[in-house]
Amino acid sequence: MLNLIISVIPILLLIWMMTKRNALPSHIALPITALLVGLLQLFYFGSDGQTLAANIFAGALSALTPISIIAGAILLNRTIALSGAETVIRQWLETISRNPVAQLMIIGWAFAFMIEGASGFGTPAAIAAPILVGLGFPPLQVAMLALVMNSVPVSFGAVGTPTWFGFGNLGLSEAELLVTGQHSALLHALAAFIIPVLALRFVVTWQQIRRNLLFVQLSVLSCTIPYYLLAQWNYEFPALIGGAIGMGVSILLARSRIGLDNAPDTAREEQCKRLPAGTVFKAIAPTLLLIGILIITRIQQLGIKAMLNDASPLLHLDLGILGQLSISKALIIKLGGIFATDTSWAYKTLYVPALIPFLLVVLISIPLLGMSRTVVKQAFVETGSRLKMPFIALVGALIMVKLMMMGGEHSPIMTTGKAFADLTGTSWQYFAAYLGALGAFFSGSATVSNLTFGAIQQSIAHTVDLPQTTILALQSVGGAMGNMVCINNIIAVSTILGISNREGYIIKRTVVPMMLYGIIAAVGSTLL
Template identity: 25%
Template sequence: MLVGTFDPFGNLAISALIAAVPILLFLLCLTLFKMKGIHAALLNLFITFLIAFFIFKLPLGDASGSIIQGLIQGIWPIGYIIIMAVWLYKIAVKSGKFDILRGNIVEISQDQRIQLLLIGFCFNAFLEGAAGFGVPIAICAVLLVSLGFQPLQAAMLCLIANGAAGAFGAIGIPVGIIDTFNLGHDVTSMNVSVISALTLPIINFTIPFLLVWLIDGFKGIKEILPAIFVVSTTYTAAQALITIFVGPQLADIIPSLLAMGILALFLKKWQPKHIFLLSGKSAEVEKHSTSEVVKSWSPFYLLTLFVLIWSLPAFKGLFAEGGALEFSIVQFIIPGSSISVNIDILGSTGTAILLAGLTTIATTSRIHFRESLGLLKKTVAEFWVPIVMISAIIGIAKLMTYGGLTVALGEAVATAGNVFPILSPILGWIGVFMTGSVVNNNTLFAPIQVTAGNIIGTNPSLLVAANTAGGVIAKLISPQSIAIATAAVGETGKEAALTKMTIKYSFGLLAFVCIWTYVLSFFF
């Protein structure tokens, strides 16, 4: 916060109401007014600038610096990561690996409800755990479209499925980052990880059922109940055990691989009597050797390998102060402001994905480097509008943070006293809706949750876990997530339609987390 006070009116309720304008206006623009995402983002950026500058008295230099910082971070690392992920997918398609991979999925089962469980849920969670930052939504939505799902339908399903994995994305960073805050009161990433097992497993277990219901109703659930049960039970139990006994780092990766593997083995012995096909036509199954199948998945093996290396503490230490690669981090203060910018050129997850792409090209004879450059150019052309939108959204989040709007909202909610636990997840929901990131959400609101918990006598770790869970649910309709999803399936400009498709599920899950957190607060 770079302002003198977060309560410019001397009345917290009024200040918080004004601070909420960007959030409420964004929702109205995407739902009631049905504006394109880029237009809604730019309009809200302008309105937020006016509120921060004229009402909350954020200095002009810092207000402008907030927008510049948002622009830079929207391009690097977020835009960089998204472009590299989609480029890797296009390389897999051009090299022919994707056709074999898709055939392998169809060979496991032609039933598209089961394909949704394999790709939309399991593989989505795996990529969230390995990379995060929109990678799973971008890749899995395109995979589903290639299997016959409608573009916006595929995007919606991937957004909802991501609700089972977002809390532990990118090697558990959203929860792991808590240790860097030094919050005290025994609030550690491990304690938050453990207590999250009281809430997240309930959501995780139900999401596969919800996904199948969305495409084939209760009839579909009944027909493939054994397969749904295998996925839900395996993923939920494995993640709960890992979060309780190991911690957040592998809480997406291992459960998703287990669920995918066990489901594939189960389907060798069991298949639904009725094969559900969205188009009414079955896909041709082309047999491939084991070595061909293994090679077809290699872009994603490489993606995981490089991202895991980039996440190792020893590797990260190379970029720390005094590290061998410290020189690769560009640092500067935005002129006219007090806001700094760090551009991590080599340490970015996007660079790990870039290496996965280059390695795939080098080890594949069916695609040449010149062709891959053409694919990269095409990817940039497809995604520049969504990246501008994401940059504008981050600019809004920065204005709200530096201008004290976020603190005003948090402090207003924290005055609720013993009722605060029912509102605690809403703070997390707001944080992710505005920033698109559970990491940023916990950075913004975890300290407020801890302070409120100590005041009202509720376990602070419970409230931080609620903050995380509420944030994950907001990813279903976060403008940043919506922008990535629509762009990935070639439907840029239809952000309002996709938001309308997912918003009721976000609100429904949020209501559950709010009520459940309030119930748990009586025991902690």
């Protein structure tokens, strides 16, 4: 019991610091929590000092992945904004519909759904949220909407990575993995009737939602029906193809004003329609190019994904006590044996969506959009100015995660998970999703949550005689819904939108739909 109390103290402290009345910003609260966990590992859990130092170093290096993605997303956003393309995109989107609910569903729901299916890595919020802010929606509310909306497709994000890779070490047969995906899709589809509505409430009133509820549900179903049907035979493409179909259908519904309450504004629409087609295409070309590159580089069958993940050795250096540095043909940088321990770190230079596609698209867009040298410099300067505090916060977060996972079966995170299971027994299916959410809250990834807790969930299912595919589906759903309160995601979207020191405020509000999501998943699991 004492181990459990000690394990949860840092979690409770972090939540308190970030949600109290005079909340501490994440770049202060997270390093403090990481320091506390380090002290507990050293003086209570008796961890070896060298191993502790290695994990701190690896955790700090791990921040390079999310911060590079954030930097790429901000740079692209500033490029589109400063070039004037954002204004053209806003005017074009208004020709589809000036109804705010329609705009939020098309961009915040269907478009983000498709991007999640192609890439994951937090790119849906990075791409969709700035577009919504450009349409005139307030940044803080858009951040919360983006976090909550980007939950349903996550179990099949990045071409199914949380499912096929997240559960890849559990010894599941292909049939069992497929059934797990089918169950996940059903639970997500049930939650989708409620969750997007709650997300919309962050930005618009209940009256606006009620007057446009038919459109909202049709837009939801246009994504989730193909999503669920595709999951019956494949766990890679449900979110990608479901989102693409849903976006097309949502645009058609909005153009036809099906389910929307707004009357035509002919004068305004005629003014918008005078935009030349070439001007519109040029403005949206960077976004289209981004989507195209994401899809091409994430679909296994095209072969480019394998090239970008080629681990064949190219260079190897012995850095002494620091570790063994290796660089692969795909420029995967790996540091193994850090401080003579089994701790390692890796960065997939070409696969992490920082250089490809973000920086690549920016470099192509500069001449395409006719940007001057002064404007280009401004875009880079503004990007750099936004990264300092998020970098500190992410270093703190990832060191904390590394230290919480130290100790294998006896680590603080595992101790907490097992305590949940012991407490609930055969009723575990009603709580399983929350363990998945806890994993995503800390790690910033549904895939890492599945990797971390998949084995525990499988073991609990066998111990209390519950179907393992159902419990693993709940774990997958939990990892997805945990995106709403995930520290890394909150820092990322806040940074991209220029929001400062509101992480605790965001968590307090997004935790409500996350808790409801878990209830819907638990009730839905009884159908399985």
